Amino acid sequence: MNPILFFTAFLGVFILLNMYISKRLIAKLDTKEKYKRYLRIFLVVNFFGIIGYMLGRYYVDIPNWLYFLFSLPIGILFLLFCTAIIYDISRVVLHHSPVSEKRRNFFKRSLDISSLVVATSLSARSMYEARHVKLEKINIKIKKLKKQYKIVQLSDIHIGGLIDKTFIHNIVQRVNALNPDIVVITGDLVDINIVHAKETLDELKSLNSKYGTYFIVGNHEYFHDIAAIIDAVKALGIRVLENENVYIGDEGEGFNLAGVYDVFGYRTKSYVPEISDALRNLKESPTVLLAHQPRYIEEVTDNVDLMLSGHTHGGQLYPFRFLVKLQQPYISGLNQHNENLQIYVNKGTGFWGPPMRLGASSEITDITLEPIT
Known part of the structure; x- marks a missing residue:
């Protein structure tokens, strides 16, 4: 495959994943807009990290510590995407569940917090497992x-x-x-x-x-x-x-x-x-x-x-x-x-x-x- 075509397709996939996370996870969180903005900024920074990884792997000689940082965003994005899918399904099920509005709001806040905690914990755990053979x-x-x-x-x-x-x-x-x-x-x-x-x-x-x-x-x-x-x-x-x-x-x-x-x-x-x-x-x-x-x-x-x-x-x-x-x-x-x-x-x-x-x-x-x- 032509390297430019591969690079474009590769980044296109990750743009779509970022859009899904932004619209179906971050946008649905019951939190202040400024915190949602911080999370979207994180997604943008993470995306540029993926670009850095591609350049560092195939085109540019970069220090090992920087290559390490650039290597993480792909895994983080994938785990966030999986979390967003589970969150999206759970949110829809909760919305149609026969419970009181007060209880539904409680479960929704719990879902918001647990989703972010799980995504963070899984990312940390996966980094640990990779270095311990x-x-x-x-x-x-x-x-x-x-x-x-x-x-x-x-x-x-x-x-x-x-x-x-x-x-x-x-x-x-x-x-x-x-x-x-x-x-x-x-x-x-x-x-x-x-x-x-x-x-x-x-x-x-x-x-x-x-x-x-x-x-x-x-x-x-x-x-x-x-x-x-x-x-x-x-x-x-x-x-x-x-x-x-x-x-x-x-x-x-x-x-x-x-x-x-x-x-x-x-x-x-x-x-x-x-x-x-x-x-x-x-x-x-x-x-x-x-x-x-x-x-x-x-x-x-x-x-x-x-x-x-x-x-x-x-x-x-x-x-x-x-x-x-x-x-x-x-x-x-x-x-x-x-x-x-x-x-x-x-x-x-x-x-x-x-x-x-x-x-x-x-x-x-x-x-x-x-x-x-």
């Missing part, structure tokens, strides 16, 4: 597996902007403390020009595991010179799985680890996922497939026991979960796709866009593969 522990039983293996999965880190060297350093320390057999990174690792990401990326050299670290590309790698990113990751000593597989563990007691390019490659006509190549010459052992987007599972054959994915961020801000569900068959956690195939979807170790998460915490996944006894 949870450890998700899960045991997955695999048919024909001979011994136990520990996989630590990272996904959707989105290096760039607010995901910096310190963030990655802390993640690496936590992963190493788990003493994994292997570490897998299931896409969207880099979300900036690789020239600006190398210092942060270098922190991944310190990842320690028995059989090494493995990486597949996600859709965001295609936006920032995918070939350069793959080369940079390889230079760290990390194995990039490009429609291929490797064997993990001792002969006859391990498992196949396969990885494919992302489905975004179908659009670019390059770096296209090929399941047949990824599963070629498999050993007689279980197979774990790395594929960035859960919807790739529709192309998976019966030769795969477990697929590890990311991409969805678990919805990142809870109401988005319903929109993501329109595109992806699975949003988070462990799911049984069919009799022979399971899929685990990591909610993302970092975040994209606003540094906010609500109902979908960032995660490091500690996966223990277990034999079925």
Whole structure:
């Protein structure tokens, strides 16, 4: 899409959201006009923050603290919009409810106050959740597996902007403390020009595991010179799985680890996922497939026991979960796709866009593969 057209459409959507909040929430509050004016001024300032975010992300090099401030308005506006919808519906229901005028006025004032308090509280909570990465522990039983293996999965880190060297350093320390057999990174690792990401990326050299670290590309790698990113990751000593597989563990007691390019490659006509190549010459052992987007599972054959994915961020801000569900068959956690195939979807170790998460915490996944006894 033409950048100017995208930028115009992007801002147009947010103008409409601002108009709805102004007309259906702020205008309906039972408060003095000057307070309504302050809230509308906040909306205008917030909107210019969104413009600053777009410029800072794609066009202008700005200080990290300023980028942080510019990153917040998109999330704040979205939460305000969701609050405005609930407020609007509640107000209409209250208006038609069979209660006395005095009681209706009391409920209306309570609705006004609680709506603003909830929007503020959710914004604060979501900022807290984005910076506190949870450890998700899960045991997955695999048919024909001979011994136990520990996989630590990272996904959707989105290096760039607010995901910096310190963030990655802390993640690496936590992963190493788990003493994994292997570490897998299931896409969207880099979300900036690789020239600006190398210092942060270098922190991944310190990842320690028995059989090494493995990486597949996600859709965001295609936006920032995918070939350069793959080369940079390889230079760290990390194995990039490009429609291929490797064997993990001792002969006859391990498992196949396969990885494919992302489905975004179908659009670019390059770096296209090929399941047949990824599963070629498999050993007689279980197979774990790395594929960035859960919807790739529709192309998976019966030769795969477990697929590890990311991409969805678990919805990142809870109401988005319903929109993501329109595109992806699975949003988070462990799911049984069919009799022979399971899929685990990591909610993302970092975040994209606003540094906010609500109902979908960032995660490091500690996966223990277990034999079925």
